[in-house]
Amino acid sequence: MGLKWVDSLNIAIELDETYPDVDPRTLNFVDLRDWVIKLDEFDDDPHHSGEKILEAIQAAWIEERE
Known part of the structure; x- marks a missing residue:
């Protein structure tokens, strides 16, 4: 599962x-x-992203780094 x-x-x-x-x-x-x-591993529709989703990914990445 991707x-x-x-x-x-x-x-x-x-x-x-x-x-x-x-x-x-x-x-x-x-x-x-x-x-x-x-x-x-990415397996979703590329067109279903939005600013809120990208903000959540960026925030999680920043948190992962800290």
């Missing part, structure tokens, strides 16, 4: 492992969306 947009914590963990040198606080939502879609 990652869905609602799996913000698991997506954040995958992003942290895939992009360890990136500061998630400086990432824009366009790049964040593209990076999520490129994750091997």
Whole structure:
């Protein structure tokens, strides 16, 4: 079973492992969306993301780093 947009914590963990040198606080939502879609485990409609979903993923990623 792949990652869905609602799996913000698991997506954040995958992003942290895939992009360890990136500061998630400086990432824009366009790049964040593209990076999520490129994750091997991602299995959802790319068009179903929105600002709230991306904010949740970014916040989870920042929390994962701390």
